[in-house]
Amino acid sequence: MNQALAHIVDDDEAIRDALTWLLRTRNVAARSWDSAEAFLAGWQADFHGCIVLDIRMKEMSGLECFDALLERNNSMPVIFLTGHGDVPMAVSTLKKGAFDFLEKPFDDNALVDVVIRAMEADARRQASQETQATVAGRLAQLTPREQEVMQLVLAGKFNKVIADELNISMRTVEVHRSRVFEKMGVRSAVELAQLLAPGRD
Template sequence: MSETLAHIVDDDEAIRDALAWLFETRGVACRSWSSGEAFLSEWQADWRGCIVLDIRMGGMSGLACFDALRQKDCQLPIIFLTGHGDVPMAVSAIKNGAFDFVEKPFNDNDLVDIVVNALDADARSQQIKATRENVIAQLAQLTAREREVMDQILAGKFNKVIADELSISMRTVEVHRARVFEKMGVRSAVELAQQLSSTGLMPGQAED
C-alpha cells in the first residue's frame, strides 16, 4: 500500500514550502509538486491521501488538472486553493466531485483541519473498498443453490417457504442456510443483510 500523503500542487515555491512546513508541524506527511503537469506525469493509481491543488497556475490550471485526474479515475479527495475571484469555479468543482476549497489568504488551522478530514475520508473510502472486495470474494465461494437460498433469506422468507419455492426439503434449506452464513462470516440473516447493504451488494447488485 502506498504511503498516505497530502500532495501539494502549486506553481508558487514560497506557498509550497509554507504548506509543507505547516503540514509537517501538524504531523501530516506531504510531497510538493510545481505544476499540474509534473503531478500528472508521476501520479499512480495506488496513491493514498489527498491533493491540495492551486486553482490558478501557469501552464495547466488546477481545474484542468482536476479534470485530467478524474479522467484517470483518481478518487483522492481534492482541495482547491483559490483566490477570491475563483470561488465560483471552486464551488462548481465541488459539485463535480472536489472535496473542498480554501480561499486565500487562508487560516492555517482551518486548512490543516480540512486536509486531515480529507485524509480520513480517503482512509474510510479505502476501508469500504477493501470490505466490498472481501464480500465479493465470499460471495464467489457460494454455490448456485446457496445463492438462491441466500436471496430467499434476504427476502425474509421462512425455511418452509424457501423449501416449497425451490422444491427441496426443509433440512436441505437448513444446511444451505448454515453454509451461507459460514461462508459469509455472519451469524444471522440480519447480519447478512447489513453486510451486503453496506457494500452495495444486495441481490440484484451482487457480483460473481
C-alpha cells in the same frame, strides 16, 4: 499500504516548499508534485490522504486535473487553492465533490486545519470502504446458486418456500444456506442481514 500523504500539486516551487514545510511542522506528511501531469502520472488507486490542488498552472489546470481524478474514481478529498477564482467555479467544484476551495492569500493555519480534516475524512472513508470491500470479496466467492438462495434467505423465507421457488429439495437449500453462512463468515441469517444491510445488492 500507501502512507497517508497530503499531495501538493502546484507548479510554483516556492508555494510547494512553503506548504510542505508548513504541514510538516504540524506533523502532516506531504509530498509535492510540480504539475498536474506529474501527479496524474504518479497517482495510484491506493493513495491515501488528500490533495491540495492549485487551479492556475501551466499546461493542465487544477480543474482539468480534478476531472481526470474523478474519471479515475479517486477517493482522496481535494482542496483547491486559487488566486483568482470565481463563484461559479467554486460552486461547480464543490458540487462535484471537492472538499474545500480556498482563495489566496489564505491563512496558513486555516489551510492546515482543512488538510487535517480532509485526511481524517479520507481515513474514515477508507475504513468503511475496506470493510465493504471485504464483504464484496466474500460475496464474489459465492456460486450463482448460493447467491440465489441467499437472496431468498434475506427475504425471510423458509427453506421450504425457497425449495419450492427454485424447484429443488429442502435439503439442497440447507446445503447452500450453510455454505453461504460459512463463506460470508456469519453464523446466522440475522448476522448475514446485518452484514449486507447497509448496501443491498
